[in-house]
Amino acid sequence: APLAGRAYVAFDEAAAQIGRRAKLLGNPVRRTFVDAARAALSDPDGFEARSRKVFVLGGSQGAKALNETVPAALAQLGLAERGLEVVHQTGAAMKEEVEARYRELGVPAQVVSFVDDMAKAYASAALVIARAGATTLAEVCAIGRPAILVPYPHAADDHQARNAEALQSEGAAIAIREAALSVETLAAEAGRLLDDDAARKQMADAARRHGKPEAAAAIVDDLFAWLGGPAPRRSEPPRSRTNGGGGGHQLSAVDFRSGRELAYLSRRRGPRPTAYLQLRTPVPAMID
Numbered sequence: 001a002p003l004a005g006r007a008y009v010a011f012d013e014a015a016a017q018i019g020r021r022a023k024l025l026g027n028p029v030r031r032t033f034v035d036a037a038r039a040a041l042s043d044p045d046g047f048e049a050r051s052r053k054v055f056v057l058g059g060s061q062g063a064k065a066l067n068e069t070v071p072a073a074l075a076q077l078g079l080a081e082r083g084l085e086v087v088h089q090t091g092a093a094m095k096e097e098v099e100a101r102y103r104e105l106g107v108p109a110q111v112v113s114f115v116d117d118m119a120k121a122y123a124s125a126a127l128v129i130a131r132a133g134a135t136t137l138a139e140v141c142a143i144g145r146p147a148i149l150v151p152y153p154h155a156a157d158d159h160q161a162r163n164a165e166a167l168q169s170e171g172a173a174i175a176i177r178e179a180a181l182s183v184e185t186l187a188a189e190a191g192r193l194l195d196d197d198a199a200r201k202q203m204a205d206a207a208r209r210h211g212k213p214e215a216a217a218a219i220v221d222d223l224f225a226w227l228g229g230p231a232p233r234r235s236e237p238p239r240s241r242t243n244g245g246g247g248g249h250q251l252s253a254v255d256f257r258s259g260r261e262l263a264y265l266s267r268r269r270g271p272r273p274t275a276y277l278q279l280r281t282p283v284p285a286m287i288d
Contacts, residue, residue, distance in 0.1 A: 026212025
């Protein structure tokens with residue numbers, strides 16, 4: 001960050017640390033998340049009614065604390081009686097062990113090493129239980145899902161805990177530090193949310209307010225303004241190409257409304273910096 005002319009961040013706290021070079025535009029998410037976010041906004045009640053799974057996300061390496069604690073916690077909640085299913089992503093190393101644990105506890109669960117369609121998995125979740133990495137939080141908030149976050153305790157500068165607790169302060173998640181994680185604590189928090197449809201919807205709405213599914217388009221808008229605009233104005237917020245207002249808050253000319261998305265952006269050195277775009281037509285995502 002000290003060497004960057006621009007730093008794109010997702011939290012006010014990070015922007016405050018970096019100063020005027022920071023732009024609070026969020027972390028980019030894939031096109032499928034933009035589509036899922038639109039579906040959630042266009043039919044919020046139907047979207048919530050279709051969300052009938054508990055989605056446990058351990059990341060590509062798996063989260064040992066979640067893999068060991070979550071099955072026993074969910075076993076206390078009678079998920080089948082609630083009409084809920086478990087999808088637990090473990091990472092490759094612990095898949096068989098976690099499958100055996102659910103089986104021993106009598107909890108029907110779909111245990112997978114990896115998830116191919118993450119947007120669909122989030123969209124079907126009545127509750128997400130996950131670590132608090134930047135990409136996970138961007139995805140949870142883009143779609144707007146109630147979440148219990150267990151930050152990785154060894155993350156640099158404890159940034160996962162800071163991010164999770166920032167969302168908790170906005171009512172957008174529940175944060176449980178790993179040192180405080182137990183079967184009883186997790187079962188109590190998950191049970192409270194699963195018993196209260198209104199509380200889950202309120203948390204989902206708060207997460208959605210924090211989310212920025214348009215982050216990729218907003219960042220490209222800002223880069224065009226910064227690289228191509230008059231030098232004295234390069235640190236100012238860009239103007240939108242679509243409505244003349246403040247940039248970065250609407251999907252814009254280089255975004256998904258045209259049916260094309262950004263694939264590559266580069267800068268040519270020289271007296272007049274030039275941005276080049278290579279565009280492609282995306283395949284529409286299908287969200288059940």
